[in-house]
Amino acid sequence: xxxxVPTFDELLDSAVTSAVHLEMRxxxxxxxxxEDFARWHEIGQRDTDPGSTxxxxxxxxxxxxxxxxxxxxxxxxxSEPVSDYIRYEYAGTVVNLGAGEDVRWLARxxxxxxxxxxxxFWLIDGTVVRWNHFTGAGASGGxxxxxxxxxxxxxxxxxxxxxxxxxxxxxxxxx
Numbered sequence: 001x002x003x004x005v006p007t008f009d010e011l012l013d014s015a016v017t018s019a020v021h022l023e024m025r026x027x028x029x030x031x032x033x034x035e036d037f038a039r040w041h042e043i044g045q046r047d048t049d050p051g052s053t054x055x056x057x058x059x060x061x062x063x064x065x066x067x068x069x070x071x072x073x074x075x076x077x078x079s080e081p082v083s084d085y086i087r088y089e090y091a092g093t094v095v096n097l098g099a100g101e102d103v104r105w106l107a108r109x110x111x112x113x114x115x116x117x118x119x120x121f122w123l124i125d126g127t128v129v130r131w132n133h134f135t136g137a138g139a140s141g142g143x144x145x146x147x148x149x150x151x152x153x154x155x156x157x158x159x160x161x162x163x164x165x166x167x168x169x170x171x172x173x174x175x
Contacts, residue, residue, distance in 0.1 A: 011014045011122060011130055012065045013073075019065060020123045020159045021074045024116065029138030035087055037038045046091035050098055055103075059099040060124040066100030074101050077116075079108045082174050093169050104166030115154070115162045151160035 012019055036054050040046045050059040062072055074096060076088050093103050120132040129151050133141035146152070 062099035
């Protein structure tokens with residue numbers, strides 16, 4: 001019987017020590033950010049107000065997670081030169097950092113010899129994997145949960161390898 005997929009609030013609220021997120025796509029087409037992305041593409045400015053309607057739910061979630069002593073880290077593997085979408089993500093990362101996330105970037109060419117899972121994921125406390133599936137166009141394809149210890153180890157090892165090679169956000173420069 002398939003497991004139900006918790007919301008991101010439920011997932012991060014359940015974290016005790018760590019929540020790590022690995023992103024591996026050069027573009028996403030998630031409906032909830034389409035308007036913000038279009039605005040950024042048109043005027044070159046990103047909503048970076050942590051209290052805005054766009055950001056407030058996420059920043060509140062991360063802040064309360066970090067306030068409990070949970071480490072929240074995000075690593076992004078990106079092709080270089082970066083895509084417009086990655087430029088958009090980069091422009092908004094200041095909000096992730098301000099909420100308490102730690103973010104690193106890794107050029108895809110530096111990840112060639114790493115064993116990586118086939119999908120983006122969140123790993124909670126090293127034991128619960130939430131796969132983020134996406135369509136070819138980058139729309140959300142739904143999530144899936146795994147508590148298989150071998151899968152959690154694969155994700156933990158992959159994340160830590162990317163993290164070790166990654167460049168902290170404040171040192172990573174895009175042209």
